[in-house]
Amino acid sequence: MIRRFTWVAMLLVFARAASAEEAIATFAGGCFWCMEPPFEALPGVSTVVSGYTGGTKENPTYEEVSAGGTGHAEAVLVRYDPAKLRYEDLLAVFWRNVDPTVSDRQFCDVGPEYRSAIFVHDASQRKAAEASRDEVAKRLGVPVRTEITDAGPFHPAEEYHQDYAKKNPLRYRYYRYNCGRDARLEEVWGAAALLRSDGRGADLRDPRREAE
DSSP: HHHHHHHHHHHHHHHHHHHHHHHHEEEEEHHHSHHHHHTTTSSSSEEEEEEESSSSSOOOOOOHHHSSSSSSSEEEEEEETTTTTOOOHHHHHTTTOOOTTTTEEEEEEEEEEEEEEESSHHHHHHHHHHHHHHHHHHHSSSSOEEEEEOOOOOOOOOGGTTTTTHHHHHHHHHHHHHHHHHHHHHHHHHHGGOTTTSSSSSSSGGGGGGGO
C-alpha cells in the first residue's frame, strides 16, 4: 500500500514538472476557428484552445462576445514546449495568418471582437512581439494595427467551437473561402503565407466543387 502511494506521488510530481516546462502564448486573429490549425500543426505545440480574452466580463458566451460590449476578442491559447519551439516561431506563424493592416476586423468579420492582438505573458514575450511588429511594419511598408497588450484571464469558448476545422471540415472551408481569408493573406504576404507545415500550398479553390 505504501509502495503504491509512493508511485502515485511520483507520478504527480512528474506531471507537475512536465506542466511547469510548458509555456503559453495567446493570440487573436479574427475567427478562432481559423487560428487553431496553423498552431496545431507545429511540432512542440501540445494544445490550442479557442476562447475569449481582452475584456472585462467573466465567463462570457459566444453570443455576448459577438454582440459587442464585453471588450473580449476571439483568441487562441497555445501551450507549447519552449525546448522544441521558440516564441518567435509562434509569432511568425501568427503574423502569416492575420491581416495586420486593419483595426477591429479580420477579413469578412467586423468588430473589435475580431481584432488582431498579441497578448503577452511576460517581459520577454513583449520584447519579442514588439520586435516582430517592427519587422512586419518594415516589410509591409504600412502601419501595423495589431495590438500588443498584457495577457489577462482567458475564458475557453464553448465545446462546439473547439477544433471546429477538424469536426466540420467542409463547413470550415466554406466559411474560410467565403470570408476571403486566404485570398487576402496572399495579397498581404505573398504565396509564402499559404504554405502549410508539410510544404504544400493551401487550396484556394471553391470548396463547393468538392460536393459536385
